[in-house]
Amino acid sequence: MTFTVGPRITQQIMKTGSMSSSVHRLWIGSTGLLTRPAIDYYNGDVDKETRKYSAAKTAVKVAITVFNGILTRIVAEKLGIWMVKKGIIQPLSKNLDAVAFANGVATVTSFLATVLTTFTLDIPLINSGLNFTLDKLFPGQRK
Amino acid sequence: MSAQQSLWKQKIAKLAEYDIQHHASLLKWTTLIIWACSLAAEVGTFAANKKLPPKEKSFIIKQELTAGGISLAIMYLLADSFEEAGKRLVDKARLLPGELPPQWRNPDAVRKILKADADFLKTALKGNRAWIEKLVGFRKGVSVVAGTIGTIIAFNITTPLISNKIASYFQNRSLAQKVNMATSSPPSPNTPAHLPSPAPITIPAPVRMPAPLQATPTMPYYRYSPFR
Numbered sequence: 001m002t003f004t005v006g007p008r009i010t011q012q013i014m015k016t017g018s019m020s021s022s023v024h025r026l027w028i029g030s031t032g033l034l035t036r037p038a039i040d041y042y043n044g045d046v047d048k049e050t051r052k053y054s055a056a057k058t059a060v061k062v063a064i065t066v067f068n069g070i071l072t073r074i075v076a077e078k079l080g081i082w083m084v085k086k087g088i089i090q091p092l093s094k095n096l097d098a099v100a101f102a103n104g105v106a107t108v109t110s111f112l113a114t115v116l117t118t119f120t121l122d123i124p125l126i127n128s129g130l131n132f133t134l135d136k137l138f139p140g141q142r143k
Numbered sequence: 144m145s146a147q148q149s150l151w152k153q154k155i156a157k158l159a160e161y162d163i164q165h166h167a168s169l170l171k172w173t174t175l176i177i178w179a180c181s182l183a184a185e186v187g188t189f190a191a192n193k194k195l196p197p198k199e200k201s202f203i204i205k206q207e208l209t210a211g212g213i214s215l216a217i218m219y220l221l222a223d224s225f226e227e228a229g230k231r232l233v234d235k236a237r238l239l240p241g242e243l244p245p246q247w248r249n250p251d252a253v254r255k256i257l258k259a260d261a262d263f264l265k266t267a268l269k270g271n272r273a274w275i276e277k278l279v280g281f282r283k284g285v286s287v288v289a290g291t292i293g294t295i296i297a298f299n300i301t302t303p304l305i306s307n308k309i310a311s312y313f314q315n316r317s318l319a320q321k322v323n324m325a326t327s328s329p330p331s332p333n334t335p336a337h338l339p340s341p342a343p344i345t346i347p348a349p350v351r352m353p354a355p356l357q358a359t360p361t362m363p364y365y366r367y368s369p370f371r
Contacts, residue, residue, distance in 0.1 A: 002238070004238075005238070005240060009223040013281055016276070026296060027290070031295050032295075034299075035272070039300070039304060045311040089148070089155055089159075091159075092157060094199050096160065104158070104159030104163050118177060119184050122181065123184050
């Protein structure tokens, strides 16, 4: 049995084939903002107070990492495309689609930038963000 | 086409060319590597933390590595199997663009179009490569969509559930060890000699953690895991 899709959906699916790294992260992050705090909130292994605290903590953490991750990727993708346009990075093979190559470089530069910011920015941002938000949400409950 | 490019530029160009053909695969691998880096950064932070007692530090690092390792394995399996399933849907002619003529909606014709079979291109397609580009692009798109769905399920549903279970297991074990150590300590000189020493207490799982315990300096660290 064959399922067929119409021309508009076909176009959308083909467009998704070159989905940028930032959009990919946006999809994962936005669904994570809904599901991950909910999973912590309904965690049956801990008491109600801990669940609330844990869900808030997860929501804050996911929001920070998603925001930071998407921003880093967008900037790095633009940098990658700029490097191709300026001829700083050139294709190794002949007859390559220039736009597809630039998008490929953008994926690679966004990956490299994200690895760098994971080690340099993520942990301090998460720690300070968590301290600030959770002190506001649960005053006096944290040491 | 530049032979003068430095090595790092050549590596980036090579990866970018791989991305043109295998975008879903590169997205999957980069996501996995970023996760692994996130885990390494987290573990490194604990290892460098001088305020943590060595015993607690070792416990937290083990816990993080266990949860992280299992989560990474699950994420790879789910993302990879979804990506492959997406490709198979097109290869087996289960999901195709509606514009494709009915006589080509079978696995054999799809395989020939995707491989740009010379005979098929000459006879059936009459030299028109548009269908090849369309079907190759469609297959690539389906694999990216399927791989992203797999990643979302792994990242946002399976991993938090497993992390919660692992954290709860480690905490229960730690709590049971602490209680056992407290009860098996030597009797005080004031204890009458004829009284038997109490039996070790075992904690049945799952244990409902009392709220104050979560606020102690050693317990909440698992909450900072990159997999949560």
